[in-house]
Amino acid sequence: MSEPVFVTSRENTLLKELRKLSTDNTAYRKAGRFWIEGDHLCSAALHRGLTPAVLVVAESFWQNPKSGPLAPVEYARAAIKTIVIPDALFRELSGLESPAKVGFVLDLPLDTALQPKAATVILDRVQDAGNVGSILRSAGAFGFRQVLALKGTAALWSPKVLRAGMGAHFGLTLVEGLALSDLDALAVPLVVTSSHQGDLVQQLVLPHPCAWAMGHEGQGVSSELMARASVFARIGQPGGEESLNVAAAAAICLHASSLRLSSSRLPATLEAYSNQGG
Structure with a gap:
């Protein structure tokens, strides 16, 4: 367990770095590390076996821990370093209303090497x-388990994406800043949603593994990727409705793929029973 260090100066070097990580969407790229906050994200990171470089705790939480998945001492046991700061300084780091x-x-x-044969989601801007x-x-x-982000996509490890991901980051291989030519390394079929061509997703025999491409909110998947x-x-x-939100469309498509995968794993007797309408 790391012994806590009490920091009260706003000019502390680490706190300066944390303020940047918590407000600048791409600061993590230069720093080589990122910031998360809250019981849910911190517990998710520990559940995936990650070792925090630094635990940062507000003084009131350290002295009088609120109810939550873990107590401060348990977080400290997992971290390499622990710092305790006044609540006012923690508020400066927080991107949350509370x-x-x-x-x-x-x-x-x-x-973060691209895995050619992995079931993949491609984010196109x-x-x-x-x-x-x-x-x-x-x-x-x-x-x-693999998400590939082409250039122009929101920064994957930015504070807002981390909060929206709710811990999903920690179980995925994420590769960002890719050019279209980098996808040449993929060895799985590319599946694209289109409003004017292709069969209904629920009627398709979907390949698995495959790579689903999800496109820009307004422009959709680029013609180059479509090709x-x-x-x-x-x-x-x-x-x-004219169109679906890209996140809703992704959920529908990936769920359809998961059903295909699940059915292929049915025991032979159960599959036969299912085919007979039992």
Whole structure:
């Protein structure tokens, strides 16, 4: 367990770095580490076996811990270093309306090599942080362990995407800043959603593993990426809406793929029973 260091100066070097990490969407790239706050994200990181470089705790939480998944001493046991700061200074770090009073500084993953045969989600200039975080959650939930972000996509480890991802980051391989040519390394079929071509997603025999491409909120998937597609899928909208939010579309598509994967793993007798309509 790391012994706590009490820091009261606003000019402390670490606090200066944390203020930048908590407000600048791309500061993590230069620093090589990122900031998360709150019981949920911190507990999710520990559940995935991550070791925090620094635990930062508000003084009131350290002295009188509120109810939560873990007590401050348990967080401290996992961290390499622990600092305790006045509540006023913690509020300056927080991106939340009600500061959570506990946060981690974590090192960026070192192993971010593209995995050619992995079930993959490609983000093509998806710019809204909430959409990106939501897609990461769907990817993790439905068994797509690799997310590739093309240039122009929201910064994957930015504070807003981390909050929207709700811990999904820690179970995924994330590669960002890619050019279209980097996708040449993929060895799985590319599936693209389109409003004007392809079969309804629920009627398709979807390949697995595959790579689903999710495009820009307004422009959709680029024509260059579309040209690489092996399969086109449509999402039926009997209600007559013009289009779906990209995060909603991703959830539908990835869920459809997960159903295909699940059915392929059914025991032979159960599959036969299912085919007979039993």
